[in-house]
Amino acid sequence: xxRFIDRASRYVVLLAASISFLILFAIAFFIIARGLPAxxxxxxxxxxxxxxxxxxxxxxxxxxxxxxxxxxTFGSLILAIPMGLGCAILLAEIAGRRARRFLRPVVExxxxxxxxxxxxxxxxxxxxxxxxLGGNGYSVLAASIVLMAMILPTITSISEDAIRAVxxxxxxxxxxMGATQWQTIRHVLLPAARSGIGAxxxxxxxxxVGETMAMIMVIGNSIKFPTSPLxxxxxxTGNIALEINYASGLHEDALFATGIILLVFIIILNTISFxxxxxxxxxxxx
Amino acid sequence: MKLIEVTNRDNGPASNATKIKVRGLxxxxxxxxxxxxxxxxxxxxxxTAIIGPSGCGKSSFLRVFNRMxxxxxxxxxxxxxELDGESIYARGCDVVELRKRVGMVFQKPNPFPMSVFDNVxxxxxxxxxxxxSELEEIVERSLIRAxxxxxxxxxxxxxxxxxxxxxQQRLCIARVLAVQPEVILMxxxxxxxxxxxxxxxxxxxxNLAQEYTIxxxxxxxxxxxxxxxxxxxxxxxxxxxxxxxEEGPTTEIFTNPKDxxxxxxxTGRFG
Numbered sequence: 001x002x003r004f005i006d007r008a009s010r011y012v013v014l015l016a017a018s019i020s021f022l023i024l025f026a027i028a029f030f031i032i033a034r035g036l037p038a039x040x041x042x043x044x045x046x047x048x049x050x051x052x053x054x055x056x057x058x059x060x061x062x063x064x065x066x067x068x069x070x071x072x073t074f075g076s077l078i079l080a081i082p083m084g085l086g087c088a089i090l091l092a093e094i095a096g097r098r099a100r101r102f103l104r105p106v107v108e109x110x111x112x113x114x115x116x117x118x119x120x121x122x123x124x125x126x127x128x129x130x131x132x133l134g135g136n137g138y139s140v141l142a143a144s145i146v147l148m149a150m151i152l153p154t155i156t157s158i159s160e161d162a163i164r165a166v167x168x169x170x171x172x173x174x175x176x177m178g179a180t181q182w183q184t185i186r187h188v189l190l191p192a193a194r195s196g197i198g199a200x201x202x203x204x205x206x207x208x209v210g211e212t213m214a215m216i217m218v219i220g221n222s223i224k225f226p227t228s229p230l231x232x233x234x235x236x237t238g239n240i241a242l243e244i245n246y247a248s249g250l251h252e253d254a255l256f257a258t259g260i261i262l263l264v265f266i267i268i269l270n271t272i273s274f275x276x277x278x279x280x281x282x283x284x285x286x
Numbered sequence: 287m288k289l290i291e292v293t294n295r296d297n298g299p300a301s302n303a304t305k306i307k308v309r310g311l312x313x314x315x316x317x318x319x320x321x322x323x324x325x326x327x328x329x330x331x332x333x334t335a336i337i338g339p340s341g342c343g344k345s346s347f348l349r350v351f352n353r354m355x356x357x358x359x360x361x362x363x364x365x366x367x368e369l370d371g372e373s374i375y376a377r378g379c380d381v382v383e384l385r386k387r388v389g390m391v392f393q394k395p396n397p398f399p400m401s402v403f404d405n406v407x408x409x410x411x412x413x414x415x416x417x418x419s420e421l422e423e424i425v426e427r428s429l430i431r432a433x434x435x436x437x438x439x440x441x442x443x444x445x446x447x448x449x450x451x452x453x454q455q456r457l458c459i460a461r462v463l464a465v466q467p468e469v470i471l472m473x474x475x476x477x478x479x480x481x482x483x484x485x486x487x488x489x490x491x492x493n494l495a496q497e498y499t500i501x502x503x504x505x506x507x508x509x510x511x512x513x514x515x516x517x518x519x520x521x522x523x524x525x526x527x528x529x530x531x532e533e534g535p536t537t538e539i540f541t542n543p544k545d546x547x548x549x550x551x552x553t554g555r556f557g
Contacts (some may be wrong), residue, residue, distance in 0.1 A: 061532040169396035176352060177465050178386035187412065188398060
């Protein structure tokens with residue numbers, strides 16, 4: 001009987017793993033099957049580097065959306081990395097036990113808020129504020145700030161874990177040599193935790209690239225190159241969500257092709273992080 | 287019957303000046319009392335060994351001297367602890383300055399995951415020295431002093447983690463020396479090392495004792511007998527608080543202990 005359970009449990013686990021793998025594979029296959037013919041018809045170079053997206057006239061260039069996605073993502077990272085690292089250091093090293101018991105759940109709660117709520121708050125609160133700086137407020141800047149709030153918890157909690165995982169012995173050695181707490185953080189803990197910190201940034205980046213709803217609500221969605229943070233733009237994800245309702249034929253397939261580009265983006269991100277992490281693990285911290 | 291041979295040294299402690307003076311020390315972790323009413327003088331430029339059974343507060347005692355117990359929020363220290371006549375627990379005492387003067391070597395070698403050079407230069411850099419040639423000089427001098435230069439001079443820029451355990455521990459000693467301390471605390475520095483590496487560290491300690499005041503916690507009585515000038519025997523009272531039973535020249539403690547508990551311990555009857 002024990003043997004049977006042992007055996008059965010192996011199959012159950014195997015089945016669960018196969019199903020999730022299958023689902024992933026099916027999604028990728030479906031997107032590629034629908035999108036690839038469109039890319040072939042439009043031409044890959046024209047599709048990725050074309051600057052005009054006018055499906056009605058057979059023009060399918062998604063470069064403005066690529067730029068929109070990249071701009072919003074990098075904008076959010078520029079804001080979220082220092083803030084997230086700051087929070088992580090505070091939670092891991094500086095805050096007392098009681099403060100941490102209060103702050104940590106707050107940070108984790110931020111992850112659970114649905115993105116439409118972030119979008120709503122951004123639209124009602126943030127966009128009018130940005131409008132004061134110029135433009136109509138629906139902008140890459142507003143999008144970056146909303147995304148920052150969304151990826152902050154990811155960067156904070158994973159970085160905090162990484163800092164916390166640095167062996168106590170390093171901390172003690174540094175402090176025992178008369179290094180101050182800040183010097184210990186700056187020169188020992190952060191370098192030793194950098195692979196985890198890097199991972200947190202890449203995960204945040206992945207979330208930012210994939211975010212759709214909140215982006216649609218604050219970025220303005222106009223199909224043009226943003227030339228300043230105050231300009232409106234459209235993201236790759238927003239492009240799909242906005243047009244899939246009425247698209248048909250090649251237009252519809254082109255949206256799937258946009259999905260392929262997104263997929264490639266994520267794969268590139270993951271590959272970079274994989275090699276970066278592997279290299280930083282093999283290297284010393286200074 | 288004498289179980290442990292005490293090394294006879296012609297040149298004992300260079301002086302009899304007290305470097306660290308401890309009077310009426312009580313240490314608490316929350317409600318638990320870890321040390322009770324400790325009185326001890328640490329003699330300058332000599333090696334004082336702290337021995338005793340596990341859990342009697344030896345390491346906690348060592349960590350009083352560089353205030354590493356401060357890192358434990360519940361720790362509370364009472365009593366008088368003076369370094370060169372100045373209280374190290376006084377309100378105005380700068381912990382960073384104190385730790386520059388009182389260095390520490392830990393039980394497990396704990397070099398940073400950086401190069402040999404960067405490990406030794408860590409302390410001087412944190413204290414504001416970024417002059418390349420000065421750092422090179424400090425690193426070389428410290429490694430020579432820690433008897434590690436010949437083995438590492440060709441791999442200063444390799445990872446410290448590629449060194450053997452014994453080399454890593456000597457690197458940790460070099461790292462402490464680079465800060466130019468006056469006192470070096472060693473918390474069972476050889477417990478993770480093989481006999482040959484242990485012997486090298488012990489030779490090094492004897493050598494360093496000419497210039498530095500060394501306090502070593504050790505489980506190994508032979509080691510205490512071999513390297514130390516003075517020995518302090520700690521024991522646990524009934525409520526598990528650590529107490530100092532007896533202290534004196536190492537020869538005395540090992541050959542002619544005054545307290546029955548010391549005798550039982552050094553002759554290996556328990557512990």
